[in-house]
Amino acid sequence: MKTIGVFDSGFGGLTVLRELLPLIPDARYVYLGDTARLPYGSKSRETIARYAVSSARFLAEQGAELLVIACNTATALALDDIREALPNIPVVGVVRPGAESALAAVQSKGNTSASRVLVLATAATTQSGAYTRTLQSLGLRATEKACPLLVPLVEEGWIDPSPHASVTLDVLRIYLLEALEQAPDANVLLLGCTHYPLLKPLIETTLGTLHHPMKVIDSAEATARAVAALLPAQEGAAINAAPECIFYATDSIEKFQRLGSAFLRQPLPAVHLVDLGG
Secondary structure, eight states: OEEEEEEESSSTTHHHHHHHHHHSOSEEEEEEEOTTSOOGGGSOHHHHHHHHHHHHHHHHHTTOSEEEEOOHHHHHHHHHHHHHHOTTSOEEESHHHHHHHHHHHHHHHSOSTTOEEEEEEOHHHHHHTHHHHHHHHTTOEEEEEEOTTHHHHHHTTOSTTSTTHHHHHHHHHHHHHHHHHHOTTEEEEEEOSTTGGGGHHHHHHHHHHTTOOOEEEEHHHHHHHHHHHHSOOOTTOOTTOOOEEEEEESSOHHHHHHHHHHHHTSOOOOEEEOOOOO
């Protein structure tokens, strides 16, 4: 049974784990939410790298044979540091798989050079320029839009079918109007935050009301596919195997268990508290 470590600064990475479970059922998963030190986005690159490397090392100590950095900020600012610190463990981030999935969507439409990808992300991720650089390396034009209110709205549970979802729809409409004013030719939308898959139905609804339908790319789903591609199916692996999942958080395990169930779309077992220092 392969052990896969999944790391995020908080809860969003559970959307990546959610996509991994059916793709690689015959695995043992160790998930770490570094909730004591979030948000990463307000920290310096050096601090983010230090936090991310310590978290990755913790997962390696738990037996992880492959690491998934299910955090856009950590991927954008610390992926090279993690790979340097753990050279013998494959590390997959969320930026490249999402960009490659956007490329596949564009290629299915034809003219790649005429396509623009609109990326919705947090302020820290957009400021890093990681998605723009990666998309440009694939021959795509990109526009990144920071949407700082979306993460707290998701964590408040103000998404479908919440009675407060109309507030989130209003916020999404403002963000998308601003983004489309900057990039009216955008024809693919990439979700550059692991919280945003929970908003995908509302985003698609809002795009429809704006008469600007686009293919919406879920980077969590794309990342899970990239991980699965690294792990050829084991001969004799049980198709209906039940993955083993162990959860760690660095703070507020009760909150992690409550919110995490919404992200994972199934009840979380016991969450273990771990102290990784400052």
